Amino acid sequence: MLAIEADALRRTYTSRTGWPRSRRTETEAVRGVTFEVAPGELFGLLGPNGAGKTTTIKMLNTLLLPTSGTARVFGHDVARDPVAVRRRIGYVFGGDRGLYDRLSALDNLRYFAELYGVGARDQKRRIAELLDLVGLVGREKERVEGYSRGMRQRLHIARGLLHHPDVLFLDEPSIGVDPVAARDLRRTVADLAAAGTTVLLTTHYMAEADELCDRIAVIAGGRVRALGTPGSLKSLVRERDVLEIEAYGVDAERLDRVRRVPGVRGVSAEDRGALQTVTVQTGRGASDLHGPVLAALDGVRIGRVTSREPSLEDAYIAIVEEATGKSGSTSGDVHGGVHGGVSEGVSA
Template sequence: MSTGIVTTALCKVFPPRRTPWSWRARGTPVAAVSGLSIAIPAGQVTGLLGLNGAGKTTTIRMLSTLLRPTSGTATVDGLDVVADARAVRRRINVIAGGERMVYSRLTGRENLWYFGQLYDVPRARLRRRVGELLELVGLAAAADTPVERYSRGMRQRLVIARGLVNDPAYLLLDEPTLGLDAPIARELRLLVARLAADGVGVLLTSHYLAEVEQLCRHVHVLDGGRLVAQGSPAQLVAQTDRQHVLVVTVGGSVPAAVEAVRAVSRDTGARLDVDVDEAGRDRLTLRHRDDLAGPVVDAVVRAGGSIVTVAVTPPTLEDAILAMSRATPAGVR
């Protein structure tokens, strides 16, 4: 039996919309996911990235048995998400961003008690588990307050606790930090890392790419429902031709220093822009795949110039995702 979540040639085509009382279709079928083959192993955080409409949420909905694939297969520890849906649901859970997925009229404690019962968590264990989860998400003090009186962040924290109530072997996180305050979002990231270290397989989609870079060992990039790249965050950044941006401000106006930097630019193929900052100092901007701070500073100093500021902006995963999405031919989107 294979372990982890595995998809093979997974496809989801949404049929044209129909009005409630007529069979007349409006629009055309939409292929939300096409031929997706990925693996999400246990014990690590795997990222699923892409722009809006890339197919991330549809993929999560298929993996969590909420939607049936149009074709292809998806298995969780060898259990098929369609044929063995009930067994799959015992092994997974989903945390989605936003404030829904919990009952407004119930208290936080009552919500967790209810969902725990639906997951067949034994009664004695459930009482303890509910208390632990409320502590974990910082809602112990508001445990017996109806959720309708919670703030947005509190509701989202309860959604997170709900997603953990059955001790899932796999956790599917769809924008989990949406609407969370920075400290709580940081706590959640630490929690996700801890869960993965304890053996939980986590699939994470997030618009906060720094979060993905921090947590994910492996990332799949979708565009138009298709897998366009995969690898570690560093490999993905390297795959695209993104550049470091180096900005050096030279003290005073030293023509020899600027010439020396031009020479570095010619030798390395870096693109150089020269202008003057607000204080009348030469500002040199170089764009190159590598970080050229060392050779440039060295050249300026050798030419008799002095360095006022140096700033290097490395290429980010965000740049890489945007570049990959732009690179995908429109026909396959």
């Protein structure tokens, strides 16, 4: 039996705008998402903000009803049998919500153990196990208000595991966490999967997904655009080289100029304080494009320029840009190209 089955899931939000004659508008957040997760698998769900990741998770964990389509958790339909689904899942989300700051970690876990229906005789043993698992032994009697972001996130994971869930949903658990705490979180998540817990993880950190996930689905525009192992996704861009350029003051117009350079297959820019990192994907061995790319950035102060092999992040950017048409492609859906090539032979 599969741990998670999502079949043509759709979710449409309806709102009314305008006065005095209001107008009804519909927004389709999820547009036919389909995937399967095997028991014990660590499955990643990646996508830009607004892609439909959190909406998909909320449908799978019964917080939202699908507009159409079906979803099951260990055979239980999320719409027809939500109570049975909730008994088998845990949900951990990023941020500071979901804990009581004026209570200690121990009292938080005791409180949620009561809500989850953990028996009184089992609570002490279970809480001790989880405090050890998430590395909070010795700090459990301190108030949560004095905890760091990383410690809070580890306590969130302990809370989500109190009732021995078969499936754990982790929605951006490492958001805002420092690198050391993020490493500890990754180790905890990997240990959970190794112990047999099925984990569905959303994250914006590509290195995290590459390190942890058995398989990954990339969502953009409410649709699954690619599905496969981290290695199979990276193989999509194995025939490319990546040029990284440190720059100051790059605007949208200059990025468009770079995109129009013949031979350029993808462009993205990331702000790092005053510095920007412009990532340009080109065909393999296209070192002769370096001059035209730098010429397209004329008028911008340039720092270090380096070439490297493509990473999962580069594959992700290529998939999302092709799906949204930002890479110069006229197609808004790549199921016939990227998705078809990745999913073949690697789906559960």
